[in-house]
Amino acid sequence: MHDDCFLEIRSANVWRGDTLALRDFSLQLRHGESVAILGPNGAGKSTLLKLLTGEVRPEANHQTLCRLFGEDLWSLEDLRHRIGVVMPEDIARFHPEEEARDVVLSSLRGAFGRTRDMRFSAKDRAAADRAIERLGVSSLAGRDFGTLSSGERRRFLIARALVHNPPVMVLDEPSTALDFAASIGLTSAMRDLISGGHTLVLVTHHPGEIPPEIERVILLEHGRIVADGPKKKVLGSSKLSELFHVPLKVSWPGGWCDVRPA
């Protein structure tokens, strides 16, 4: 076992319905080493994240190992405090009339929304308000969730994941539906998280939004890792052109990845 890993997978097959979404899959993710994961639609990125959050399990097999935070078995409650997750489908899990602040507060009870019997201490409220403030949406906290724009809702979901102050944050395509200003805000929030000591696992279709602080990039295709290493090596023009079947040219202005048609 590797003490510095929060995820250790060896020889895992993961099925989603009839699809073998991850094949003979092995990966280690270490504390303090943020990563970006890219790959075409259907490559298995979200499945990998669901493995990381305990939502899916690999096929039982004597060669297979799947450990989170050094444990083969874990409780979802325990994982919630260790991994903050923002998945695109979470937006639909809240009632449109849920107060935006309660979207964040209910995370402290592991719930998608507040029920009448949920009580929160001043400490809970302060934690929620801090997370909301970090995402710059304090002035919207009293609004109904359903009246917010998609970008604003996304920020509340990120605040929700942050409220436990977990060491690891998992973001699945976080910039979807964000306008230019909101995605700049998101990038700076990601950079703050990394510099504040969080480990980020970022799934994205946009190499341009990988913060310079992320060094390691993993490419997936058909449920397998096809490249894993330093970003400038992995995100090379020929490798990306091959993966996405279009001629692409990659450059690195100021440490950011810029991808254009070749």
Ligand SMILES: Nc1ncnc2c1ncn2[C@@H]1O[C@H](COP(=O)(O)OP(=O)(O)OP(=O)(O)O)[C@@H](O)[C@H]1O
């Ligand atoms: N609930 C499900 N039932 C059946 N098949 C599924 C299910 N979820 C995912 N799959 C299949 O598993 C494969 C991997 O899906 P996954 O969502 O992990 O891909 P992805 O890389 O995240 O894709 P995208 O970039 O489109 O979000 C795909 O072929 C998908 O159709």
